Amino acid sequence: MYQISHFVGLSGIGGVQRNFVEYFNYQIKFDLENKFSHKVYTLGGVDCQYKLPVEVHDIRKLKNFFSLILDIISRKKIVHFYNNLTSFKLAALLFFLPVYNIIFHERGAIWNFPRSRGMLLRFIAWKSRLILTNSNATKIMLEKKFNISSKKMRVLHNGIDISTKCTKKIKYNSSSSFRIGFLGRLDTPKGVHVLIEAMRHLVSENIELTIAGDGDLDDILKKQAYGLNSVFFIGRIEEPYSFLSDIDLLVVPSIREPLGNVCLEAGLCKVPVLASNVDGIPEIIDNKISGELIDLTVEVAADSLSSTIPLPEFVVDGTTNKLHAPKQIDSFLLAKKILELSFEYKKLDGYSDKLHDKVTTYFTIDRYAKELHNIYDELNV
Numbered sequence: 001m002y003q004i005s006h007f008v009g010l011s012g013i014g015g016v017q018r019n020f021v022e023y024f025n026y027q028i029k030f031d032l033e034n035k036f037s038h039k040v041y042t043l044g045g046v047d048c049q050y051k052l053p054v055e056v057h058d059i060r061k062l063k064n065f066f067s068l069i070l071d072i073i074s075r076k077k078i079v080h081f082y083n084n085l086t087s088f089k090l091a092a093l094l095f096f097l098p099v100y101n102i103i104f105h106e107r108g109a110i111w112n113f114p115r116s117r118g119m120l121l122r123f124i125a126w127k128s129r130l131i132l133t134n135s136n137a138t139k140i141m142l143e144k145k146f147n148i149s150s151k152k153m154r155v156l157h158n159g160i161d162i163s164t165k166c167t168k169k170i171k172y173n174s175s176s177s178f179r180i181g182f183l184g185r186l187d188t189p190k191g192v193h194v195l196i197e198a199m200r201h202l203v204s205e206n207i208e209l210t211i212a213g214d215g216d217l218d219d220i221l222k223k224q225a226y227g228l229n230s231v232f233f234i235g236r237i238e239e240p241y242s243f244l245s246d247i248d249l250l251v252v253p254s255i256r257e258p259l260g261n262v263c264l265e266a267g268l269c270k271v272p273v274l275a276s277n278v279d280g281i282p283e284i285i286d287n288k289i290s291g292e293l294i295d296l297t298v299e300v301a302a303d304s305l306s307s308t309i310p311l312p313e314f315v316v317d318g319t320t321n322k323l324h325a326p327k328q329i330d331s332f333l334l335a336k337k338i339l340e341l342s343f344e345y346k347k348l349d350g351y352s353d354k355l356h357d358k359v360t361t362y363f364t365i366d367r368y369a370k371e372l373h374n375i376y377d378e379l380n381v
Contacts, residue, residue, distance in 0.1 A: 002077065006038065006082070007042070009043065015107065035376075036373070072099055094127045101380075112312050136283055137316040138155075156368065180210075182209070182253075186211070189255045189312070208231075216309070221233075255300060268360070273290075275294070284363070290354035290358055298328050
C-alpha cells in the first residue's frame with residue numbers, strides 16, 4: 001500500500017469538485033486490492049454538499065501545512081494537485097523543495113492565465129512528474145499557449161457515476177411547451193446572456209427556458225430577461241439530475257468550456273444537447289450524431305458583461321483545434337436552431353440515445369478511476 005495525497009479546492013461548486021468527490025467515493029468503495037491510502041488537503045472550507053469518507057485537512061492549520069510539505073518531499077508518496085498549475089504561492093514553495101512524485105491535474109484554470117506569465121507555469125510543469133489534462137483542448141492550450149511539451153502530458157477525460165438513476169419524466173409532445181434548460185454558473189464565459197437574448201427571438205413560440213445556477217451575473221441576467229414570461233430562474237440546485245429529467249433540450253452556449261461535465265450528466269439522463277463548438281465540448285458531442293454544435297462567430301468584448309470571471313485571451317476552435325480570440329454564438333442563429341429542433345423530437349431522441357451510449361461506455365467513473373490508478377502505479381515503480 002502506498003499513499004496518495006490529494007490537494008483540491010472544495011469550497012466552490014463545479015466540475016472539478018464534483019468529479020473529485022465522485023472518484024474518491026468510488027475508489028474507496030471499489031479499491032478491492034487495497035493498494036492505496038488517501039489523504040485529502042484543501043485550502044479553505046468544504047462546501048456542505050461534498051461528503052467524503054475521510055477527514056479533509058485544511059492547510060491553513062500549521063500542522064496540516066507541514067504535513068503536506070513532508071508529503072511533497074517524500075520519495076514514497078504521490079501528491080496530486082488539482083488545478084494548481086497557475087499558483088504563484090505553490091511555485092514559490094516548490095522553488096525551495098526537492099520534489100519527486102508530483103502530479104498536476106489541469107482542468108481549466110489556464111484559460112484565464114495570461115501568456116505573459118507563462119514562465120511561472122513552465123517552472124511548475126518542470127517540477128512535476130506528469131501533467132494530466134481533462135481534455136485534448138486543455139492539452140492543446142498548454143502546448144500552444146505556454147509551450148509545455150506534450151511528452152509531459154496525458155489526457156484523462158472526466159468520468160461520472162453511471163449508477164445514478166436519471167430518466168426523463170415526460171416526453172415532449174406538440175401540445176406542451178418545449179422546455180429548454182441551462183445548468184451552470186452565471187458568469188460571462190458560460191454565455192447565458194446569449195441564450196436569454198435568443199429567447200427574445202422566440203417570444204411568439206411555445207418554448208420555455210429554465211436557468212439553474214447562481215453566480216455574480218445573477219442580477220444582471222434577471223434584468224436582461226425582464227419582460228420575458230418564458231424565462232425562469234430557479235437558482236442553485238444541489239444535484240443536476242432532477243433538473244435535467246424535466247427538460248427536453250440542454251443548451252450549453254459557452255464562450256469557453258475546457259470539457260463540459262454538464263454534457264455528460266445530460267447524456268446519462270438521455271437529454272439531447274445543443275452546445276457551442278469550442279474547446280473540449282466536441283470531445284463529448286459529435287455534431288449531428290450525439291447532439292448538435294453551433295460555431296461561435298460574433299466578436300465579444302471582454303467587458304461586455306461585468307463578471308469576476310473574465311474572458312480568456314484564447315479559446316480552442318472546435319473544428320480546427322487552433323487558438324483564437326473568444327467569440328460567442330449569434331443569438332439569432334441560436335434561436336433559429338432551438339426552434340428547428342423543437343419540431344424534430346425523433347432526431348432529438350436519436351441524439352440522446354447516442355450520447356447516452358457514449359457516456360455509459362466511455363465517460364464513466366470506473367474508467368476514470370482505473371486509468372488514474374494505472375498512472376499512480378507507473379509513477380510508483
